[in-house]
Amino acid sequence: MRPRLGAHTDGPLGGLARGARRVAEALATPLVPADYLDLLDPMRAGADLRGRIVEVRPETDDAATVVIRPGRGWRGHVPGQYIRIGVDIDGVRHWRAYSLTHRADGTAAAGIPAGCVAITTKAIPEGRVSTHLVRHATPGTLVMLDQATGDFTLPTPAPAKVLFLTAGSGITPVMGMLRNHLGELADVAHVHCAPSERDVIFHRELAGHHAAGRLALSLNLDDVHGVLDLARLDTLVPDWRERETWLCGPTALLDAAEKHWADAGVPERLHVERFRPSVVEPGEGGTVTFARSSRIVEADGATAILDAGEDAGVLMPSGCRMGICFGCVVPMRSGAIRDLRTGEVTVHESDEPLPVQTCVNAVAGSCELDL
Amino acid sequence: MTLAPERTPAHGSSKPHGINPRLRVASDAPRPQRPALKKSGRPNPAAHLTPEQIEGIGHELDALRKEVMDSRGERDAAYIRKVIKVQRYLEMGSRAALLFSGVKVKGFRPAWWIGTAGLSVAKILENMEIGHNVMHGQWDWMRDPKIHSTAWEWDNASPASQWKHSHNEIHHTFTNVLGRDNDLGYGILRVDEDQKWSLFYLFQPIWHVGNALLFEYSIAAYDLELGGYLAKKHRLSEEDKAEFRKNRDEVLAKIRRQATKDYLVHPALSAVTGSARTTLTANVVANLVRNVWTNTVIICGHFPPGISTFEKTSIDGETRGEWYLRQMLGSGNISGTKAMHVMTGNLSHQIEHHLFPDMPSNRYAEIAPQIRDLMQRHDLPYVTGSLWKQAASVYWKVVELSLPNKVEGRRRRDIIRLELKKAQRRRKTRR
Numbered sequence: 085m086r087p088r089l090g091a092h093t094d095g096p097l098g099g100l101a102r103g104a105r106r107v108a109e110a111l112a113t114p115l116v117p118a119d120y121l122d123l124l125d126p127m128r129a130g131a132d133l134r135g136r137i138v139e140v141r142p143e144t145d146d147a148a149t150v151v152i153r154p155g156r157g158w159r160g161h162v163p164g165q166y167i168r169i170g171v172d173i174d175g176v177r178h179w180r181a182y183s184l185t186h187r188a189d190g191t192a193a194a195g196i197p198a199g200c201v202a203i204t205t206k207a208i209p210e211g212r213v214s215t216h217l218v219r220h221a222t223p224g225t226l227v228m229l230d231q232a233t234g235d236f237t238l239p240t241p242a243p244a245k246v247l248f249l250t251a252g253s254g255i256t257p258v259m260g261m262l263r264n265h266l267g268e269l270a271d272v273a274h275v276h277c278a279p280s281e282r283d284v285i286f287h288r289e290l291a292g293h294h295a296a297g298r299l300a301l302s303l304n305l306d307d308v309h310g311v312l313d314l315a316r317l318d319t320l321v322p323d324w325r326e327r328e329t330w331l332c333g334p335t336a337l338l339d340a341a342e343k344h345w346a347d348a349g350v351p352e353r354l355h356v357e358r359f360r361p362s363v364v365e366p367g368e369g370g371t372v373t374f375a376r377s378s379r380i381v382e383a384d385g386a387t388a389i390l391d392a393g394e395d396a397g398v399l400m401p402s403g404c405r406m407g408i409c410f411g412c413v414v415p416m417r418s419g420a421i422r423d424l425r426t427g428e429v430t431v432h433e434s435d436e437p438l439p440v441q442t443c444v445n446a447v448a449g450s451c452e453l454d455l
Numbered sequence: 456m457t458l459a460p461e462r463t464p465a466h467g468s469s470k471p472h473g474i475n476p477r478l479r480v481a482s483d484a485p486r487p488q489r490p491a492l493k494k495s496g497r498p499n500p501a502a503h504l505t506p507e508q509i510e511g512i513g514h515e516l517d518a519l520r521k522e523v524m525d526s527r528g529e530r531d532a533a534y535i536r537k538v539i540k541v542q543r544y545l546e547m548g549s550r551a552a553l554l555f556s557g558v559k560v561k562g563f564r565p566a567w568w569i570g571t572a573g574l575s576v577a578k579i580l581e582n583m584e585i586g587h588n589v590m591h592g593q594w595d596w597m598r599d600p601k602i603h604s605t606a607w608e609w610d611n612a613s614p615a616s617q618w619k620h621s622h623n624e625i626h627h628t629f630t631n632v633l634g635r636d637n638d639l640g641y642g643i644l645r646v647d648e649d650q651k652w653s654l655f656y657l658f659q660p661i662w663h664v665g666n667a668l669l670f671e672y673s674i675a676a677y678d679l680e681l682g683g684y685l686a687k688k689h690r691l692s693e694e695d696k697a698e699f700r701k702n703r704d705e706v707l708a709k710i711r712r713q714a715t716k717d718y719l720v721h722p723a724l725s726a727v728t729g730s731a732r733t734t735l736t737a738n739v740v741a742n743l744v745r746n747v748w749t750n751t752v753i754i755c756g757h758f759p760p761g762i763s764t765f766e767k768t769s770i771d772g773e774t775r776g777e778w779y780l781r782q783m784l785g786s787g788n789i790s791g792t793k794a795m796h797v798m799t800g801n802l803s804h805q806i807e808h809h810l811f812p813d814m815p816s817n818r819y820a821e822i823a824p825q826i827r828d829l830m831q832r833h834d835l836p837y838v839t840g841s842l843w844k845q846a847a848s849v850y851w852k853v854v855e856l857s858l859p860n861k862v863e864g865r866r867r868r869d870i871i872r873l874e875l876k877k878a879q880r881r882r883k884t885r886r
């Protein structure tokens with residue numbers, strides 16, 4: 085939905101704006117006025133939210149902060165929230181979510197210019213987008229953005245005693261909170277895990293806070309201490325059970341911590357940010373879920389999803405049945421499919437629905453369609 | 456007006472489905488012999504190929520397709536975005552010039568000429584290199600919701616959804632199959648000796664010129680299957696009639712929006728400089744130029760001599776290799792410069808387009824030499840020629856085939872006379 089010129093104004097001016105809008109729409113058809121305006125100013129208010137990369141600053145050997153100047157439609161965020169960024173890599177748009185680390189009031193901080201948003205990401209071997217952002221993104225590139233969202237935020241008033249438990253790039257939402265709220269937090273303990281000292285993102289900034297007594301930082305370095313054993317918390321932060329805890333890191337740590345906090349009888353103290361979607365392992369055949377028709381069918385690896393759906397009585401759009409007419413395209417919400425012509429597997433990686441051709445694809449493991 | 460044959464379901468829904476033979480090159484079932492001659496007595500250009508050779512062609516084309524599709528990337532994305540950008544700036548610039556189209560300089564209206572030429576080119580680019588190709592899904596792989604087959608609407612009377620059905624689905628699947636591919640003469644032209652002659656075709660040179668001038672509307676009527684509807688209205692179920700009415704309203708709404716833009720709002724804006732009338736004529740001319748140009752390009756794709764048509768029965772259980780073969784033999788190219796290819800929406804590479812309709816259009820030129828080589832190696836005719844040569848041959852064919860085929864021992868005059876008499880008799884008995 086794009087906000088429309090004059091949609092919320094009333095009175096004679098509102099009427100004029102509405103009239104102007106109708107004329108503009110009549111002039112632009114079959115396109116919309118925005119298609120032309122986007123050519124002139126893609127960052128204007130009212131446009132789909134975009135941003136321009138201002139700087140890519142290395143944080144560690146394989147992590148970098150990407151500073152982006154958002155379009156004028158940017159509505160701001162609450163520290164701890166994330167945004168989705170759509171980046172074109174080899175011509176293909178990929179969407180990913182990243183936590184924001186800049187100051188919410190728009191002032192400059194930590195080298196991030198005023199009015200810019202910042203995310204920090206770590207290149208991981210299979211992470212196409214993170215690798216692209218860290219290694220190949222260049223200033224001046226236009227990216228797609230979404231407004232900030234997420235409930236991994238601090239309450240007001242801030243709790244008296246806080247524990248931040250982070251691992252790897254899981255530090256980012258917490259850094260967003262620290263840069264905005266550290267002054268309001270009386271007692272902060274922070275346990276951060278990283279493979280080695282070189283890999284600690286924001287190390288100098290965190291060490292600075294520690295030295296100044298603003299927070300108590302404990303590092304758990306895999307090459308020194310081994311992967312964090314949660315039992316170690318009793319030594320690192322003996323009063324961890326009394327602290328409101330914000331946790332972000334790899335799935336294994338999240339799962340272990342949820343159990344640990346539950347076992348301690350204080351699961352409500354733990355606030356978790358889960359980022360990495362469950363990874364889809366492509367298989368041969370599997371379950372097709374037609375979400376809106378609430379039908380679930382099993383199909384083998386040689387049956388086109390179109391055929392499987394029709395057999396189950398789902399009203400499937402269809403056409404040539406050989407992959408050339410694109411009349412059967414349906415959004416896939418999650419899962420993996422395999423092209424019956426080439427064997428190529430398409431895995432749904434982001435939370436953006438992916439339009440797929442049902443007539444030439446079979447399910448590969450499982451998939452959910454918006455149908 | 457264009458009379459399209461009735462909408463035919465692509466596949467019976469009751470048919471049990473195994474693997475669709477068109478999805479993979481592999482034929483275990485014995486394939487029917489390809490006859491050496493066609494109904495009209497012309498030779499079948501693929502009669503000499505064995506089923507193994509045809510499947511070999513299929514494998515080779517699948518490999519080529521994979522190679523190109525795997526290499527799609529930033530360069531291609533930049534290409535289509537650039538074309539879209541150029542087209543939009545050209546359209547805006549031309550429209551701006553037309554605001555002053557009525558202003559005379561030394562007895563001549565420079566802004567009218569510049570604006571009309573620019574708008575004609577912009578409309579052609581929009582319909583051909585952008586609209587046609589985006590709606591084919593050639594750019595869906597970019598996952599850009601603004602340049603996507605499911606979202607694109609084009610500057611043409613026919614709504615995208617209806618055009619995609621009749622073009623992508625019917626025409627591209629059943630290319631040049633007599634009675635299945637409605638594009639073969641659009642139901643009003645006899646462009647192949649194997650099409651049955653009737654009195655209606657006597658006047659087809661007139662139909663043809665009218666069709667070219669009003670091409671966007673005849674495409675709309677054709678996508679709507681107006682002809683089929685009028686012919687069998689009394690036999691249609693209420694459900695079918697309701698669907699037709701829904702589609703018809705969609706077409707009328709689209710035509711209204713298109714006409715309001717070109718013939719009302721833009722001229723009205725020009726009234727400030729006294730250029731309303733000249734802006735109106737500029738829009739009329741630009742639409743006519745676009746209509747005639749697109750029609751000319753399209754008739755060169757399937758109607759010139761040397762291009763084959765196919766019998767309905769020949770595609771029963773058609774394999775992927777056979778489908779590819781039919782696409783190659785059923786299409787013809789236009790030779791020319793790079794600018795020429797862009798202005799035709801790369802439909803000048805009609806053969807390559809028909810083999811791989813979802814391949815980005817900027818790649819057709821790249822694979823054309825390989826396709827030509829493949830066809831020559833298999834002794835298949837790769838039909839190509841300049842636009843003027845190909846278009847002239849079609850115009851001549853339209854004239855020639857307005858008359859019945861020559862038959863040994865019978866004068867064409869007599870065949871026509873006989874048909875006339877039969878028609879008169881039918882009329883009398885109906886009375």
